[in-house]
Amino acid sequence: AQSVTQLDSQVPVFEEAPVELRCNYSSSVSVYLFWYVQYPNQGLQLLLKYLSGSTLVKGINGFEAEFNKSQTSFHLRKPSVHISDTAEYFCAVTFMNRDDKIIFGKGTRLHILP
């Protein structure tokens, strides 16, 4: 079965510290991978995406993610977080089969501590 797992529902981290938000998926078909961010009371916006090519993808606001096919993971990282990074982060996977369905993870709340 196809699924997307974000193991951490909340991640507290001190300002200027590094952070990694984890995303794993289960699939037997090719995938496209996305990270979206949702700031309070707003819609989602794209942080970065992996479609093909280099497995290290750089996005907006200093975020990056690495596609690891053998571990079926697409973890999001930032070397130094800022208070403005406080938001909900969603991993999303499009499974490239007959209906190219996209599934979102349950989200990880990034809580920046002063």
Place this chain on the structure above:
Amino acid sequence: DTAVSQTPKYLVTQMGNDKSIKCEQNLGHDTMYWYKQDSKKFLKIMFSYNNKELIINETVPNRFSPKSPDKAHLNLHINSLELGDSAVYFCASSQDNRGSEQYFGPGTRLTVT
């Protein structure tokens, strides 16, 4: 110059009523979506239209009926509203239905009392 817009932003109504939410995108995209986000922030796709044709219809009560009058619009009509329908509903669009990134609207917060 909003890319994906939704109206209304807030909707408070009583159980049993019928209501509609409208969505418009000015990006020239072929595909549009409706999502429901519950109080725990869980985001679930409800419907997807590609060039006005329904392509994804998840397990949603048939009280929910989407309508796409043209490629730029996707409306959501809900009959006989129930307490459990309270959520934030997001519209989104993408260039195609082959995995391209989605652009989300600001959401409509529906509260059923």
